[in-house]
Amino acid sequence: MFIEPMLLATAPGPFSHSNYIFEPKVDGHRLIYSQQAGAIRLYTRHNNDCSRQYPELLLPFDDDIILDGEVACVDPATGISDFEAVMTRFQAKKADKIDRLRRALPVTFVIFDILQYKGRDLRELPLTERKAILSSLTLPGTSFGVVPYIEGAGEELFEQVRAWGMEGMVGKRKNSQYVSRRSDAWQKVINWSYAEVFITGYRKEEFGWLTAVLDGSGKLRPTGIIEHGPGPKEKKAFYGVSQGIVSGEDKNFVYLDPLIRGKVKFRNWTKSGMLRTPVFMDFIA
Known part of the structure; x- marks a missing residue:
């Protein structure tokens, strides 16, 4: 089952606010992970099925679930996401090449939101409640992770993002519901x-x-x-x-x-x- 993702507005610059949480922006491509009746499908933000490109992500959770996040290739030397590497994985179509790249360029699904769980639609819950449910999950393998966040101190995080050479930062209102459109409740700040x-x-x-x-x-x-x-x-x-x-x-x-x-x-x-x-x-x- 595909759910159209919530998209980011653009902030004029780094900001801090007590009503926001702030996350590092992962430099990969958007991925919706859907497990329904035990069947797992992976979708891009445009509803393109990319399940076969990422076999290491076809691992089950303990119950039906829909997750939102980014799929990324992380450079082990720097800890920074390599966008070109994940695009190489995404564009691979032949089974032998996919298998070869799986070993050479392993991906990680970095999760930042949970939309459904155990048959319950969670999108109308405040973001902080969805984050609490997400943090309670047992991840199915080492190819899965949950994006870290801090409360309030966006400008401090952005300075760290710049120092690390990361793509940017995302600020999200703590009480924001999940809506399938672009929303000012989620704002990106790019490290240009x-x-x-x-x-x-x-x-x-x-x-x-x-x-x-x-x-x-x-x-x-x-x-x-x-x-x-x-x-x-x-x-x-x-x-x-x-x-x-x-x-x-x-x-x-x-x-x-x-x-x-x-x-x-x-x-x-x-x-x-x-x-x-x-x-x-x-x-x-």
Whole structure:
């Protein structure tokens, strides 16, 4: 049984409040764990069944249950979630590859909410009561964990998150019920990184600006595509300038001389040197 998950609003910045609990944000992908009449199914937030990708999570609890959390690959050297590793697991479809990756890149289901248990719908209970029920569970194996939280001290937790290089923090109202939509009762604060980039082209069809940075030898190295951030004013200014610095084009892109620079925020650098989820902030004069 799938339940559409509760989604996060975005807080303007780190905050503390006595009516909130605060959790580190796990850098994986959302997972709904459903055990009904002993049958276990795993679902993404978009109701895609991903049970076969994570065989180590197909272990039963003591009764029927529906749980919400994140599936993550944790780097044993740092204790930090590796998003690219969990995406490798998620994208594996063939049984032999899944079995091989299960040993090389084991996942953990990090649980932060309980929605049903022993036939009872718990979603209208306050979050603190759901957390108490969750903490009383016996987990079925070492591939399961419960996300820790603290009360009130969000800014203190966020400083630790930054020091550890984690993805961010989530603040949740203690009395919040579980609703299947985006809600201000749950708010995320992302631990952004920042960079200055050259904008070296743009996509012809849907919006996208190509980015690059200077490598150690002073040459431009591509770093991905900006798809979010600029408003109508910035887009108009960009396209006004770009028409005079076109250096070439192909089927999908128009390429520019590297004369436009901008500041972006992004989640992290990927292992291949790309910006993960870059968001345009401003032009650099």
